[in-house]
Amino acid sequence: MKNSVFALLYVLVILGCNSQPKENNIQTNNLESLVAKFEDQLKNELENGRSVSGAIIVDNKIIWSKAFGISDVDRGIQADTTTIYRTGSISKSFTAFLMMELVHEGVIALSDPIELYLPEIKNLDGYSDSTRITFRNLAAHTSGLIREPNLKDAATGPISGWEAKVLESILNTSFQYGLEERFSYSNIGYGILGLALSRAADKPFMELVKEKIFEPLQMDNSYFVVPEDKIFSLSKGLEIGPHGKINREKPEREHMGRGYKVPNGGIYSTPNDLAKFILCNMGFSVKLLSKDNMARMQTIQTPKGNWRSYGLGFGIQQDSLLTAIGHSGGVAGYRANLVFDKDRGNGVVLMKNYSAGDPNINKLSYDLLRELAILDK
Known part of the structure; x- marks a missing residue:
C-alpha cells in the first residue's frame, strides 16, 4: 500500500522539544488515541473488496492521511492516498x-x-x-x-x-x-x-473551476474528466442495491457523463485535495477569496425555522460546542463527506467507492470533528 501518511504535528513537537509542558503531553496523547480509534473503526468496518480513504486537519494542518482496502477488485489494486473517487454533491461547494x-x-x-x-x-x-x-x-x-x-x-x-x-x-x-x-x-x-x-x-x-480553484490550490488529482494517465488511480465504484446486490455497470457508465449534472456532481478528487480546499475555506494556504466573501458562504442563508441550515454551497450545523460547515456527496458507486470547524482550524474528509454500508462516513466525520473540539476545550 502506497500510503502517504502525515505524522501528527504534536508528536513531532514532542520529539523535538523535551521541555514541553506536561499538560501538552497529555493533550498529544489524547489526540493520538483519538486518531488511532478513528483509524481502527475505518479498518474494522470496511468490508472486503471495497476501499475508504481520508484526511484529518488539526490546527490548520493535514496531520493524517490514509487509505484502506481495495480500490479495484478486478485488477487487485490496493487503495492509497492518490486513489481518486467521485465527490458527488461536494461539487456544489x-x-x-x-x-x-x-x-x-x-x-x-x-x-x-x-x-x-x-x-x-x-x-x-x-x-x-x-x-x-x-x-x-x-x-x-x-x-x-x-x-x-x-x-x-x-x-x-x-x-x-x-x-x-x-x-x-x-x-x-x-x-x-x-x-x-x-x-x-x-x-x-x-x-x-x-x-x-x-x-x-x-x-x-x-475550465473556470480548473483555472480558479484546482490549479491555484495545487489540487493535482482533481478533475471533471479523469485523464488517461490517471485512470489507473480511479477507484471502481460499487453501487449497492437491495439485499446487497452489487451493480458495477452503472458507476462505470456514469464516468462517461451524467447529463446536466456537472456543476452539482461532476468532480473527481482525493481526500488530500479536498483537504486543501478546506484549508482555503478556513482562510489558510492560498487566499482566493476575501474574508468577507468566505464569511458569506459560511453564514446561514436559509429562512429561520427551516429543517436545514445552508449557506452558499455549504451545509451548516450549529450547536453549543461548534459550528460544523461542509457538504456530503453520493452518486452511483461512491460516497464522500467533507466537514470543518473553522473556529478551531479542524477538518475531516472521507471518501469511499461504494454506495451503502459501513463505515458511515458522514457520521464518522462529524463525530470526529466534535471530539476534536472537545479536546480543544
Whole structure:
C-alpha cells in the first residue's frame, strides 16, 4: 500500500522539544488515541473488496492521511492516498466558491437575476417577474425549484453535452415553493447556476473551476474528466442495491457523463485535495477569496425555522460546542463527506467507492470533528 501518511504535528513537537509542558503531553496523547480509534473503526468496518480513504486537519494542518482496502477488485489494486473517487454533491461547494470568486472580481453580484446572463431561465414553468431567481437563491437552495427536472434521461449523456441538457431541463422544471420561502435542495438549480456563471465569465465552466480553484490550490488529482494517465488511480465504484446486490455497470457508465449534472456532481478528487480546499475555506494556504466573501458562504442563508441550515454551497450545523460547515456527496458507486470547524482550524474528509454500508462516513466525520473540539476545550 502506497500510503502517504502525515505524522501528527504534536508528536513531532514532542520529539523535538523535551521541555514541553506536561499538560501538552497529555493533550498529544489524547489526540493520538483519538486518531488511532478513528483509524481502527475505518479498518474494522470496511468490508472486503471495497476501499475508504481520508484526511484529518488539526490546527490548520493535514496531520493524517490514509487509505484502506481495495480500490479495484478486478485488477487487485490496493487503495492509497492518490486513489481518486467521485465527490458527488461536494461539487456544489466548488460551484458556489467559483461564484464568489466572480463576485470578488466584479463580474456578477449575488443579487443579479440569473436571466441577465441566462435568459433561457424565463422558460421555467411558472416563471414571472415575481420569481426572478438570483445567484444567491440558486447557491442557497432558496429558489423554490424542484429537485430534479421532469425530463427523461436528464442525468444521462456525455459530459460534453451537459450545457444542452441544462437548457433542455429548464423547459421541464417548475417551482415547488415560493422564492425564498424555504430551503429546497435543487440539483437542477445548481446546474443552472453553473451555466449562468459560465455565461457571465464567457468561459467554459469546467475550465473556470480548473483555472480558479484546482490549479491555484495545487489540487493535482482533481478533475471533471479523469485523464488517461490517471485512470489507473480511479477507484471502481460499487453501487449497492437491495439485499446487497452489487451493480458495477452503472458507476462505470456514469464516468462517461451524467447529463446536466456537472456543476452539482461532476468532480473527481482525493481526500488530500479536498483537504486543501478546506484549508482555503478556513482562510489558510492560498487566499482566493476575501474574508468577507468566505464569511458569506459560511453564514446561514436559509429562512429561520427551516429543517436545514445552508449557506452558499455549504451545509451548516450549529450547536453549543461548534459550528460544523461542509457538504456530503453520493452518486452511483461512491460516497464522500467533507466537514470543518473553522473556529478551531479542524477538518475531516472521507471518501469511499461504494454506495451503502459501513463505515458511515458522514457520521464518522462529524463525530470526529466534535471530539476534536472537545479536546480543544
